[in-house]
Amino acid sequence: MRLSVIEHPLVAHKLTALRDATTDSPTFRRLADELVTLLAYEATREVRVEPHPVNTPVAPTTGVRLTSPKPIVVPILRAGLGMLDGMVRLLPTAEVGFLGMIRDETTLQATTYANRLPDDLSGRQVYVLDPMLATGGTLVAAVEYLLERGAVDVTAICLLAAPEGIEVVRSAFDEHAHVTVVTAAVDERLDENGYIVPGLGDAGDRLYGVV
Template identity: 95%
Template sequence: MRLSVIDHPLVAHKLTALRDASTDSPTFRRLADELVTLLAYEATRDVSVEPHPVTTPVAPTTGVRLTSPKPIVVPILRAGLGMLDGMVRLLPTAEVGFLGMIRDETTLQATTYANRLPDDLSGRQCYVLDPMLATGGTLVAAVNYLLDRGAVDVTAICLLAAPEGIEVVRAAFDQHAHVTVVTAAVDERLDEQGYIVPGLGDAGDRLYGVV
């Protein structure tokens, strides 16, 4: 497992605004969208491409294009939906699947309640969108779900991560070189309720309100 913490002034600036308890939902959604695009730029550094001939107004040359099968973007419902636009803005030709997972607030274990993904992901690069890597249970379950269906490379994009969650993911995929976590910051710890400290609160509630 590889971990990439993006050290960039604009990333830190937008993350600071997201943390602010006074930031309202519309502003939070816009900032999350912008931050995801910045993270996605780094997360897609190893996206699979192939040579592609092209003719410019001056002369023929060779560039690159995404290989087939195209990458698939997988937001974890519901909070991951708030990251989708920022990701597909950078990868507009990627396919999009959905994975519904819920964490039991007592056991902190994640279970799958819905999916909209191909049964066969052989040869696919997958980008998982989940704002908070807290206990790590949801992300481990999601990555295993994709790997079990044949995905060859899984990159998780998280706005924030906790050390405890990183260690859980690392333990689960320590020998898997093609699992990567990309995040804007690693915070101090988890609290007794499994929330990241200092964190930014419940990302789903801040994106969409409490329902």
């Protein structure tokens, strides 16, 4: 597993506003959308492309375009939906799948309750969207689910990560699995309830309210 922490003034600025407990849901959604686009720019540095000839108004030249099969973006429901627009803004031709996972608050184990993905992901680059890498259980389960279906390259984009979760993901995927985690920051620790400290609270609740 590879870890990429994006150190940039705009990333830090938007993350600070997301952490603020006084930031309301509409502002939180807008900031999360903007932050994801910045993270996605870095996360897609190794997206596969191929040469493509074009004719400019002046002369012919050769550029690049995304190869087939197209990348697939997979938000983890529900909080990952708040990251989707920012991601597809950068990758508008990507396909979108959905994976519903829920964490048992007692055992902290993740289980799958919904799946809207192709059965065969052979050769696909997959971008997983999950705001918080806390215990790591949800992300490990999601990545295993994708790799079992043939995905060869999985990049997880997270707003925040905890050291404990990073180590869980790292131990689950050795150098034989091409797994990358891209995040805006690695925070101090997890608390006794499995929440990131200092964190930003429950991302799903702050995006969509308590339901």
